[in-house]
Amino acid sequence: GAVVSQHPSWVICKSGTSVKIECRSLDFQATTMFWYRQFPKQSLMLMATSNEGSKATYEQGVEKDKFLINHASLTLSTLTVTSAHPEDSSFYICSASDGPRDTQYFGPGTRLTVL
Amino acid sequence: GESVGLHLPTLSVQEGDNSIINCAYSNSASDYFIWYKQESGKGPQFIIDIRSNMDKRQGQRVTVLLNKTVKHLSLQIAATQPGDSAVYFCAEGPYGKLTFGQGTILTVHP
Numbered sequence: 552g553a554v555v556s557q558h559p560s561w562v563i564c565k566s567g568t569s570v571k572i573e574c575r576s577l578d579f580q581a582t583t584m585f586w587y588r589q590f591p592k593q594s595l596m597l598m599a600t601s602n603e604g605s606k607a608t609y610e611q612g613v614e615k616d617k618f619l620i621n622h623a624s625l626t627l628s629t630l631t632v633t634s635a636h637p638e639d640s641s642f643y644i645c646s647a648s649d650g651p652r653d654t655q656y657f658g659p660g661t662r663l664t665v666l
Numbered sequence: 667g668e669s670v671g672l673h674l675p676t677l678s679v680q681e682g683d684n685s686i687i688n689c690a691y692s693n694s695a696s697d698y699f700i701w702y703k704q705e706s707g708k709g710p711q712f713i714i715d716i717r718s719n720m721d722k723r724q725g726q727r728v729t730v731l732l733n734k735t736v737k738h739l740s741l742q743i744a745a746t747q748p749g750d751s752a753v754y755f756c757a758e759g760p761y762g763k764l765t766f767g768q769g770t771i772l773t774v775h776p
């Protein structure tokens with residue numbers, strides 16, 4: 552149980568384009584989903600927290616207009632990187648939990664490369 | 667705290683040995699701690715968690731120890747196997763806002 556998927560697993564795009572990453576909880580309802588980014592050989596950094604049906608809460612320093620998060624259902628959250636630039640290249644990982652005091656289960660990650 | 671730098675701590679063990687991975691956390695108010703395993707190119711995989719009202723918790727081949735006095739967390743892996751080779755992260759909570767440690771690279775030699 553507690554499986555989280557992400558799509559796509561990797562994406563290469565040109566600078567200035569937008570990229571959407573999907574995060575799905577496959578066998579449970581995720582009231583809360585989290586988005587992280589991870590640079591090579593570094594730890595995970597929380598970007599934002601999203602609750603189903605409400606606006607995401609962004610961490611300090613994360614531009615909400617650049618990283619659009621939508622949590623339209625209890626099993627799907629999307630992260631859209633708008634007008635992507637090479638410095639946005641990173642490993643984006645989502646996690647999901649089925650309650651405010653429940654374990655976060657992580658997706659497999661999406662490798663974004665912006666040329 | 668936040669992860670900085672490019673050089674993660676490393677631990678090399680022989681197959682069959684026991685491994686101990688350590689983590690110092692920063693927030694004395696944290697009430698939830700969790701260990702994740704991350705293989706190259708993959709997302710973190712849950713290993714074991716512990717709440718602040720406990721000092722030890724055991725799972726299958728793994729044990730987590732929590733010392734709140736010195737803000738120290740450890741993960742013990744019994745009979746380490748080559749498949750255990752990965753980066754191990756500790757994280758401190760509350761649940762809704764985990765802060766990850768820098769990670770430790772575990773290499774298991776056959």
